[in-house]
Structures are given as C-alpha cells and as structure tokens.
Amino acid sequence: IKPRERSKLNWDDKLTLEFNGDTPQLTELIIERIENVPTVFLCGNSTVVDQDNEPWASWGQMVPRFFTDSICFANYAESGESANTFIAAGRLKKALTQMKSGDYIFMEFGHNDQKQKGPGKGAFYSFMTSLKTFVDEARARGVYPVLVTPTQRRSFDENGKIKDTHLDFPDAVRWLAEKENIPLIDLHAMTRILYEAMGVEESKHAFVHYPANTYPGQDKPLADNTHFNPYGAYQIAKCVIEGMKQAGLPLVKYLRTDNEGYDPACPDARETFKWNESPFTELEKPDGN
Structure with missing residues (x-):
C-alpha cells in the first residue's frame, strides 16, 4: 500500500464507526455475517474512493445511501490509481x-491513465x-x-x-x-450536463473550493477542479443511479423507496443539501488529478 494509506482505518484490525449529526443517537448495534446478498465492488480512483476526511468526497461513498440493506457495497477504489496500477498493486x-457469482464490479478509470506516456x-x-483484464477476471x-x-x-x-x-x-x-456487451454508465456525458447546468461559478460549490480559514489550519484557499465535496459527490452518485436505470441493471430493484428520478440538467439546490461534517479534516489533496 502507499504511504498515505497506512494511517487509514481500512488497514487496522478493528471496525470503526463514526456517527455525526446535531443529536446523534444509537440505541443498539448488532453485527451479523450474511452470505446471501449480492455485493457491488467499486474499483477506481479518487473520484470513487471512500474519502475519509472533510472536505473531500466521492460518488462511491454516497451511492450506498440510495439502497436497502439487501445489497452490499465494497469500495476498493484508491486515490491516484490507474487501471494498470490498480492491478499491479494487487487491489x-x-x-x-x-467475489462470488452474482456480484457486480464497477470500474471507473481514466483520470490518471491519460498521464501515462x-x-x-x-x-x-x-x-x-x-480494463479487459478486469472484465475477464470478473466473468470467470x-x-x-x-x-x-x-x-x-x-x-x-x-x-x-x-x-x-x-x-x-x-x-x-x-x-x-x-464490443464486449457490457453495461455502460456514461458519467463523462452526464457530468458535462451537470456542471454546465450549474454554471461556471455555482459549480465551484460541487468541488473542493473553499476560502482560507474555512477549516482548521487552512491558511490558503482550496481550489480543486477534480475532486468533489459532499454536495458534488451526492449529485454525481445520483447520476450513477440514473445510469444504472438506463442500463437496465437488475440491482436497481434494491433501491430505497424514497429514491426519485434525477436529471443532471436540474441538479438539487445546494441550499437543500444537509451534510453533518466529520470532525476530521485534511488539507492535502488526494493523489491523482
């Protein structure tokens, strides 16, 4: 693993749960192993990975919110990875x-791959x-x-x-x-529509754009045009859900009943988005661009 990963909670031998909110409450927690639910494995880069700290976020960590507990998500994405380095690192x-028969594997790469010469x-x-290696290994x-x-x-x-x-x-x-008759979610097309609908200035609020002193120790502005904040990641997760529907993926039957249709040309008003921030922040941008 990369040096920046060594402090991540993914790699210790504990299960860490974080509860945030105005009045977080927990009455009881029961953890049971279940073998018979399908799992969606997410593979990709910093736009997919579980971002641990504010103000960074990804669509991969938002997507599970839209589904019932009849399906599982396993996020194997990591910042800075390309399709070939993901394989080389053993991920x-x-x-x-x-993986078991009946599971799914989603693959989103390209940001870092294009820099390879x-x-x-x-x-x-x-x-x-x-990508063909991912496909062949999964189908096998x-x-x-x-x-x-x-x-x-x-x-x-x-x-x-x-x-x-x-x-x-x-x-x-x-x-x-x-060529391979594989379902496609065209986030490249949908996020173009989404950002243009937001406009040049408003779209900054979907990315990590924050003035100095927004977060502790942040003495310089943050201006990142690749990585999302929670609001932006949430909108893109909704695009992914719509892509699943358009592709006719059977797993949409596991969507929660409160899930409504989404049009990237009409993003949710930022003022209606409620996010209880984690107390943990990170000022260094994720690997990759």
Whole structure:
C-alpha cells in the first residue's frame, strides 16, 4: 500500500464507526455475517474512493445511501490509481478473493491513465488491455462487469461549456462496453450536463473550493477542479443511479423507496443539501488529478 494509506482505518484490525449529526443517537448495534446478498465492488480512483476526511468526497461513498440493506457495497477504489496500477498493486487480486457469482464490479478509470506516456501506453492500448483484464477476471467468477466513463473535470471554456480533458479515454471505455456487451454508465456525458447546468461559478460549490480559514489550519484557499465535496459527490452518485436505470441493471430493484428520478440538467439546490461534517479534516489533496 502507499504511504498515505497506512494511517487509514481500512488497514487496522478493528471496525470503526463514526456517527455525526446535531443529536446523534444509537440505541443498539448488532453485527451479523450474511452470505446471501449480492455485493457491488467499486474499483477506481479518487473520484470513487471512500474519502475519509472533510472536505473531500466521492460518488462511491454516497451511492450506498440510495439502497436497502439487501445489497452490499465494497469500495476498493484508491486515490491516484490507474487501471494498470490498480492491478499491479494487487487491489484487483484482493477484491477477486471476496467475489462470488452474482456480484457486480464497477470500474471507473481514466483520470490518471491519460498521464501515462511511452510505448504501448494509451486509451486503446494498455488502458484497454487493463480494463479487459478486469472484465475477464470478473466473468470467470460469474460476476457482472459494469463500465463507467470518467467524471468530467471542472474545466470551462469562454462560452461556459465544459472542455474535454480526458482525450480518447472515455471513447475507449464506450468502445469496450459495446464490443464486449457490457453495461455502460456514461458519467463523462452526464457530468458535462451537470456542471454546465450549474454554471461556471455555482459549480465551484460541487468541488473542493473553499476560502482560507474555512477549516482548521487552512491558511490558503482550496481550489480543486477534480475532486468533489459532499454536495458534488451526492449529485454525481445520483447520476450513477440514473445510469444504472438506463442500463437496465437488475440491482436497481434494491433501491430505497424514497429514491426519485434525477436529471443532471436540474441538479438539487445546494441550499437543500444537509451534510453533518466529520470532525476530521485534511488539507492535502488526494493523489491523482
């Protein structure tokens, strides 16, 4: 694991639960092992990983909120990873040891993959080969693969339109999904609509943009156009849910009854979003961009 991971609670031998809110209450907690529910394994980078500290967040940690306890989510994503480095670090191998027939594996890569240069690198070369490895390993175990195109960066042109910064990596994901008959969630397309609907200035409130002294020890402004804050991550998680519906994934039957349809062209008003912040903060941005 990377040095920054060593302090994460994922790697100790304990189960740590954090309760936040105005009046957090817990009457009873019972933990039982259950073997017969499907599990959705999430693989990806910093836009997917469980972000431990404020003000960072990802869609991967928000998605479980929309589902009942009849399905499980296992987030294996890690900041800074590309499809090939995820495999090389043994993360896919570890996840495969936990998978069973009927589970799902979601893969969202591209942000960091596009920075790799040299012979054999590129969207339709090493990237495609790595994604195909995920797909083949999953299918060999009766696991259903789902491909996810990378989320857009907050990068506007002079006309208030999002500029494509991922080269041909989203197209490579779409091509592989069609060739291999794999369900596709096109977050690249949906987040373009979402950010443009928000606009140049309002979209800052979906990312880690905060003036100096917003958080303890923060003596400089935070201005990150790749990583989301909780509000932004929540909106993108809603995009993922809509993508599941559009792809006809059977797991949507596990959605909670309070889940309504979502149109990225009409994002939730920021003022209606309630988030009880964790007392833990981190000023250093996640690995990857």
